[in-house]
Amino acid sequence: MTSLPSQIFRFAPSPSGHLHLGHAYSALFSWTQAQKHNAQFILRIEDIDTTRCRKEYADAIYEDLSWLGLNWTKPPRIQSEHTEDYDQALIKLKEQDLLYPCFCTRKDIQNEVRQSNRAPHGPDGLIYPGTCKNLSLSQREERIAQGESYALRLNMARARTLTGELYWLDEREGNIKATPEIFGDVVLARKDIHTSYHLSVTVDDALQNISCITRGTDLFEATHIHRLLQAVLKLPVPTWHHHELIHDEEGNRLAKRHNSLAIRELRGQGKSPEDIKEMVGIKNLS
Ligand code: GLU
Secondary structure (H helix, E strand, O other): OOOOOOOOOEEEOOOOOOOEHHHHHHHHHHHHOOOOOOOEEEEEEEOOOOOOOOOHHHHHHHHHHOOOOOOOOOEEEHHHHHHHHHHHHHHHHHHHEEEEEOOHHHHHHHHHHHHHHHEEEEEEEEEEOOHHHHHOHHHHHHHHOOOOEEEEEEEEEHHHHHHHHOOEEEEOOOOEEEOHHHHHHOOEEEEOOOOOHHHHHOOOOOOOOOEEEEEEEHHHOHHHHHHHHHHOOOOOEEEEEEEOEEEEOOEEOOOOHHEEEEEEEHHHOOOOOHHHHOOOOHHHHO
């Protein structure tokens, strides 16, 4: 019996629409890297946002990827089926006093920022001004008991004191010093969903033993937070390879809303998998 290679690469789409050329590039990039390293290639369906994600889109993703000639060595991990793993991670963070409940609405945050005349921004927009961080334990308990909904935020300052300096390796950019504080106290469990992108992606990449995380440069900065979460959750540290994003002839980034560039649309127009590879410049992948 031959055993599977130990290195693992992944593609982790969110099934909130059909795959477009940008996704095809990302999937092919990861797949090509996996072939190059004689590694496994696996899939993860990032469907925690149940308001936006649908099963039929996940099915369409499998079909489009198979049509492109990709195959994966394990059944895909479906995030919505693993909420207990994210709960476990939240417990570990709570035990280290790294979370606090935040009752603020978007409007509350905007008002607070307006009043303070300071509006520091991070990669995800406005940095949370810390309103709920200053609530006392009894205030928190009372509001929770009254049924107010809340998100869980990371106490970034405390997390930083626990971790000290951190670094991560990007295959293109080299050794990077982690600066997760540029995001402020990020939400790790949303009000509507008991997790978040940052938490679930970090937990899953560890549980799936990913050795190199490939994804677009649009998520480069998010890696600072993921590196911090790995440190406080005591998870293994992989490498990352953030690839460039592809653009259309006018220089616009290819996004899901460009329906005409959905893979199935192009399939319908008679394009072949080879045509798609050429359109995304797969030959230039390195
Ligand atoms: N699910 C994310 C997306 O579709 C990608 C997450 C990742 O690769 O880390 O944009």
